[in-house]
Amino acid sequence: MSAARPSRTVPYKPAPGTIPTAPGVYRFRDEHERVLYVGKAKNLRQRLSNYFQPLEALHERTRRMVLTAVRVEWTIVASEYEALQLEFTWIKEYEPPFNVQFRDDKSYPYLAVTMGDDVPRAMITRNRGIRGARYFGPYTKVWAIRETLDLLLKAFPVRSCSASTYDRAERTGRPCLLGDIGKCAAPCVGRISQEDHRGLARELVAFMNGGDQAVVDHMREEMQRASARLEFERAARVRDQLQALDAVLERTSVVLSDRVDADVFGVVADELSAAVHLFAVRGGRIRGTKSWVVDTEIDMTDGELATQMLRIAYDEGGDAPAREVLVPKEPDLPDEVATWLTTRREAHGLGGRVDIRVPQRGEKRRLADSATVNAAHALQVARTKRTSDYVTRSQALADLQEALGMAEAPLRIECFDVSHLGGTGVVASMVVFEDGLPRKDQYRKFAIAQTTDDTDSIRQVIARRARYIVDGDPEDTGSRFAYTPQLLLVDGGRPQVQAAKRALDEAGVRGVALAGIAKRLEELWLPDDEYPVILPRTSEALYLVQRLRDEAHRVAISYQRQKRSSAIETELSGIPGLGPARVRALLKHFGSAKRVRAASPEQLQEVAGVGPALAVAVARALGADTMVASTDGDQGIGT
Known part of the structure; x- marks a missing residue:
């Protein structure tokens, strides 16, 4: 190796044999x-x-x-x-x-029972650091847990007042309003002993932990005993408590038929972030739900992501794991992670080993699928929040200006993508963002009749766009296609950027910045630079570039599929005996152009109006096409 050749790795690489093979x-x-x-x-x-x-x-x-x-x-x-x-x-x-870094801008409310106090208190709080407290939730809406607590206090009249209110009642011998209306057993004035009050608190905790049916059965038996003893006032109170518990149970719908305690996770990830949704199921009912987003900085496997997700969910100060943790992918070192989760459960005073599973079928799989849908929604909300905020969009444009060394922020950005199917049916798209927002009325689609490769396709499209920048668009001024962008982006690396630059130079376009977006969106290639620009992970420009690339790719693929559909309709219409009605029937029956091309004469005859001779003619006419052989359906679409 010559001295001039740059190192292919970093200079601090440890010497061979110096790194141990131990864990x-x-x-x-x-x-x-x-x-x-x-x-x-x-x-x-x-x-x-x-x-x-x-x-x-x-x-x-x-x-x-x-x-x-x-x-x-x-x-x-x-x-x-x-x-x-x-x-x-x-x-x-x-x-x-x-x-993996946790990113969330909100804290969730919990129902807490302060079992560490001499006189336990039921309360709604966002503080997870109360010593000895038992937490239930989180709940996404404060009003929902307030209504639930109000009903619970009818069945379990545990103290819910503040320390100052309790002390004042003790000094004066007069309970607060909750004691007068039956929503507090009033231990402050001795209506119930502290030990009996603690027993009420334990019953509330047991109910929220999933022992609701046992509590309900016990209350029903007590009501019947009181009625048999002719203690009708006592029986009426227990009846009211049962009605309150029934109302609580209606609010926490049954999701699993058996008595399952489980934490069910759904995860959806893109190239930069992952969204996680959690259903906390206790006693077969959803007792809490939570969504959050994590930033992923290092490329990692699904197992590594699952491990870090569980770390964030159950780290010190977090919730106690359920006996069963359902995840979409098994974490790496599953036995060790399960042991760690068991220690976290024991730290909350709960017994039993935690079991980590990937649900395969049945009710648990359906609930896991629902968690995944919620995670996808959380990720979409996180993306939308970035694009809908003016300050965030402005920061993205400023970051992009600095990264590319532009004299001004790129208020108008146009992004180009080429799509084809096995080298045929080549098309391209142009999407427009102004002030960080898409302008769909100004999108353009290009059909490319002849091309040698992707770089030639990019050169042709940029040349066609450049003519309008220089000469204007007299036939279509309303769409502002002739407006000069501050920045042109092309999907590809250095070869595609250089091809686009040749097209701009040949058209005489000056003052327009140009960059190529590499595969993973973390590097931008400039025409004359040997090395790419790496956008910082925390840069808002990274999210803007990602949206531009994804939108251009979506439009190009959509147009490519449209062209394919039109092409096969034209091809089928040219077959003698195959009129418009039978063409539509074929496409409807098989569902796609690919399936029509792949169908045998016997399968074609299943379509009404297509006889044996016509089926053979259709199969022969489509059999010469090599498009299916060169790709695997829609997976072959790309740049």
């Missing part, structure tokens, strides 16, 4: 000794070797972390479980920027 935890640090990333490994040498591959082989996010760091250090532990524990401890201590 352990490793940390990457930057020049300021800040911990950038913490990870665990069954085999440190095997795991760390993944980071010291040739830089071009690394995922873009991983490459950025490795290049930001200046050294790596590791600690050997005795077992994989100890590695898991130490990893979680260090992530909490150092908050490394490249680890």
Whole structure:
């Protein structure tokens, strides 16, 4: 290797044989000794070797972390479980920027019962740090838990007043209004002993923990005994309590037929973030629900993402895990994660080992699918929030201006994408964003009759666009197609950018910035630069670029499918004996052009009006087409 050739890896790569093969935890640090990333490994040498591959082989996010760091250090532990524990401890201590980071702008209300107090109190709170308290929830709406608590106090008249109100009632010998209307047993004035009041609090906790049927059965038996003893006033009070509990149970709908206690997770991830939704099921009923978003900085497997999701959900100060945790993908080191979750459960005073499962069928799978749908909605809301906020959009444009070295913010951005199916039916799209928002009335679609490859396709499309920038659009001025953008983006790397630049230069276009979007959206290629621009993970520009690329890709694929549908209709219409009605019948019966082309003469005869001779003619006419052989349906669409 010549001295002029740049290193294919980082200079701090440990010498061969120096990394141990034992389990352990490793940390990457930057020049300021800040911990950038913490990870665990069954085999440190095997795991760390993944980071010291040739830089071009690394995922873009991983490459950025490795290049930001200046050294790596590791600690050997005795077992994989100890590695898991130490990893979680260090992530909490150092908050490394490249680890999975929790991102949420709201705290959720909980129903808490302060069992650590001499006189337990039922309350609604967002504070998860009350010593000895038992928490239920979280609840997405404060009003919902307030109504639930109001009903619960009719059945379990536990104290719900503040400390100052309780002390005042003790001094004066007069209970507050809740004691007068029967929603508090009034231990403050001795109507009930503190021990009996604690028993009420335990019953409330048992009910919320999923023992609702046992509590209801006990109350029903007590009502019948009171009635048999002719204690009708006592029986009426218990009846009212039962009615209140029935109302609570109606609000927490039954989702599983058996007496299941489970935490059900749904996860949906894109290239930059992951959204998580949790159903807390106790006694077969949803007792709480929560959605949150995590930022993913390092490329990770589904198992690694599942592990970090559980860390965030049950870290110290979080909720107690249920006996059964249902996840969409099994975490890495599943036995060790289950042991860690069991210790978290024991820390909340609960027994029983936690079991981690991936639901395959039945009611649990349906609930898991529902959690996934909610997670997808949470991710969409997070994206929409970024684009709907003016300050956020302005910051995105400013970040993009700085990253590309532009003189002004790109208020009008046009993004181009090419789509084809096995090299045929080549089309392109142009989408327009102004002030960070899409202008769908100004989108354009291009059909490309002849091309040699993707770079030639990009050159042709940019050349056609450039003519209107220079000469104007006299036939279509209302659409502002002739307006000059501040920035043109093309989907592709350095070759596509250079092809687009040739088209702009040949048309004489000046003063328009140009960049290419690489596959994973974390790098932008400029025409004359040897290395790409890496957008920081926290940059709002990254989300704007992602939306532009996705929208251009969506429009291009949609147009490509439309062209395919029109093409086969034209081709079928040219077959003797196959009129418009039979063409529509064929497409309706098979559902897609691909299935019509793949159908045998016998299958074609299943369509009304298509006889044996006509079926053979259709199959022969379509059999010469090589489109299906060159791709696998819609999966072949792309750049």
